[in-house]
Amino acid sequence: MVNSNYPWPDARITVSLFPASLPKRGSQFDLAIAVAILGAAGVVPAERLASFSFLGELGLDGRLRPVRGILPSVLSTAKEGDVTVVVVPTANAAEAALVPDVKVVPVRDLRQLAEWLRRGDDPPEPPTPEPPPPTTTSEVRPSVDLADVVGQPLGRRALEVCAAGGHNLWLLGPPGTGKTLLAERLPTLLPDLPLDHALEVTAIHSVAGVLPPDSPMMSRPPFVAPHHTATPAAIVGGGSTIIRPGAASLAHRGVLFLDEAPEFQRYVLDSLRQPLESGYVTVSRAAGSVTFPARFMLVLAANPCPCAQPQEGDQTCRCTPVVKRRYLGKLSGPLLDRIDMKVTVARSSRRELMADRHFVETSEVVAARVKAARARTASRLSGTPWRTNAEVPSPALHTDYRPAADAMKPLTVSLDTGTLSTRGLDRIIRVAWTLTDLAGKERPEVEEVSTALALWLGVG
Ligand SMILES: Nc1ncnc2c1ncn2[C@@H]1O[C@H](COP(=O)(O)OP(=O)(O)OP(=O)(O)O)[C@@H](O)[C@H]1O
Ligand SMILES: [Mg+2]
Ligand SMILES: [Zn+2]
Numbered sequence: 001m002v003n004s005n006y007p008w009p010d011a012r013i014t015v016s017l018f019p020a021s022l023p024k025r026g027s028q029f030d031l032a033i034a035v036a037i038l039g040a041a042g043v044v045p046a047e048r049l050a051s052f053s054f055l056g057e058l059g060l061d062g063r064l065r066p067v068r069g070i071l072p073s074v075l076s077t078a079k080e081g082d083v084t085v086v087v088v089p090t091a092n093a094a095e096a097a098l099v100p101d102v103k104v105v106p107v108r109d110l111r112q113l114a115e116w117l118r119r120g121d122d123p124p125e126p127p128t129p130e131p132p133p134p135t136t137t138s139e140v141r142p143s144v145d146l147a148d149v150v151g152q153p154l155g156r157r158a159l160e161v162c163a164a165g166g167h168n169l170w171l172l173g174p175p176g177t178g179k180t181l182l183a184e185r186l187p188t189l190l191p192d193l194p195l196d197h198a199l200e201v202t203a204i205h206s207v208a209g210v211l212p213p214d215s216p217m218m219s220r221p222p223f224v225a226p227h228h229t230a231t232p233a234a235i236v237g238g239g240s241t242i243i244r245p246g247a248a249s250l251a252h253r254g255v256l257f258l259d260e261a262p263e264f265q266r267y268v269l270d271s272l273r274q275p276l277e278s279g280y281v282t283v284s285r286a287a288g289s290v291t292f293p294a295r296f297m298l299v300l301a302a303n304p305c306p307c308a309q310p311q312e313g314d315q316t317c318r319c320t321p322v323v324k325r326r327y328l329g330k331l332s333g334p335l336l337d338r339i340d341m342k343v344t345v346a347r348s349s350r351r352e353l354m355a356d357r358h359f360v361e362t363s364e365v366v367a368a369r370v371k372a373a374r375a376r377t378a379s380r381l382s383g384t385p386w387r388t389n390a391e392v393p394s395p396a397l398h399t400d401y402r403p404a405a406d407a408m409k410p411l412t413v414s415l416d417t418g419t420l421s422t423r424g425l426d427r428i429i430r431v432a433w434t435l436t437d438l439a440g441k442e443r444p445e446v447e448e449v450s451t452a453l454a455l456w457l458g459v460g
Contacts, residue, residue, distance in 0.1 A: 165434030342458030
């Protein structure tokens with residue numbers, strides 16, 4: 001304030017931030033506190049302040065600096081309803097302007113803002129330009145295409161089902177068979193995000209501070225592939241003072257890809273169980289606990305053993321069965337229970353590869369089928385909060401969306417012998433619905449249910 005040439009009030013100042021029960025961190029309150037002091041000191045008319053919301057960090061030179069999390073802050077301001085004008089640092093203006101029905105006033109420094117408040121005229125700068133158009137499909141679908149993958153018809157089909165229903169996938173196979181290649185092409189099959197999802201995804205990236213400032217709106221499903229050395233905090237979120245979202249939340253409404261999955265710390269893998277079940281993660285720290293959305297499609301890729309040598313041929317793998325079992329054992333149990341489809345990718349022979357070349361489909365062709373299937377799902381689920389089959393909760397699967405009794409026949413044996421858990425049963429029903437939607441049928445039949453069972457068991 002002094003550096004902006006305003007007198008510092010000759011008084012003791014008490015600043016109260018309430019509710020006191022909410023932990024408050026970060027620099028985004030700077031501007032509001034400074035403006036409140038200017039108002040209390042009579043430098044700016046205090047009664048004008050009530051109709052605005054102020055966000056931003058104040059530098060010692062009086063300049064405003066951008067802060068993280070502008071989008072969710074402005075979204076919640078808009079939800080409150082009584083304030084419709086938000087003052088933000090210029091560098092945050094494009095992001096703030098993504099929120100409909102809110103007027104954004106970008107300001108450069110404290111002096112510019114205070115003079116404007118004193119004059120009471122139009123905002124200091126022309127209103128923010130229209131938000132830039134969302135990045136178009138062609139820009140974000142660069143060179144990768146499903147047609148790059150030859151052979152692996154099962155893997156490609158699994159990706160299509162995954163994309164159509166929002167399911168989780170495990171790709172198992174020897175090195176160099178195209179597991180990474182396949183997984184990286186899943187986003188090319190997914191449709192653009194609807195506006196409400198795009199805002200959710202953008203808000204999370206805003207809090208994480210990773211939005212591109214020039215075109216902030218994220219309209220494509222994110223693809224997040226953390227390295228296997230990632231810490232639990234990097235995956236589910238964390239931090240000592242300010243809790244930030246992790247990879248699981250950055251992948252919200254998109255794909256979380258764990259390549260070489262057994263190499264991840266077991267604790268990290270297990271921490272994904274909560275979001276896989278509920279669609280959000282809760283991070284608890286001394287500073288408080290924070291819940292972030294985390295509804296992602298999980299794709300795991302794994303080699304059958306730690307040596308990553310071919311299973312046949314000259315340089316063969318010498319890992320003992322015990323070593324192999326221990327290696328994949330890291331993924332076992334409750335985590336794999338939550339994986340809808342387990343697909344083994346094998347090395348294709350040269351002949352298979354040559355033959356397959358004539359059948360490869362481009363991402364565009366497959367994405368069109370995915371879109372049609374998703375439209376069928378959406379019309380069946382209209383009037384519910386769910387848009388993909390993966391989101392349908394268990395009770396609904398056993399009432400409104402339960403397949404006919406004779407279609408469920410393939411499951412009875414597995415249920416009776418205990419190879420199938422109730423969680424597994426639900427996942428199979430969801431995949432069966434997706435296969436139904438891809439086939440353009442009305443209800444799942446034996447064919448869809450048995451295919452879904454095979455995909456769940458991993459014998460496909
Ligand atoms: N089915 C395939 N179609 C086309 N190229 C392939 C295929 N499989 C492997 N390749 C080629 O081999 C390279 C390695 O493939 P990729 O990284 O996907 O294998 P991977 O199964 O993930 O192996 P690793 O287990 O070693 O990670 C690719 O960059 C690609 O050039
Ligand atoms: Mg790989
Ligand atoms: Zn081995």
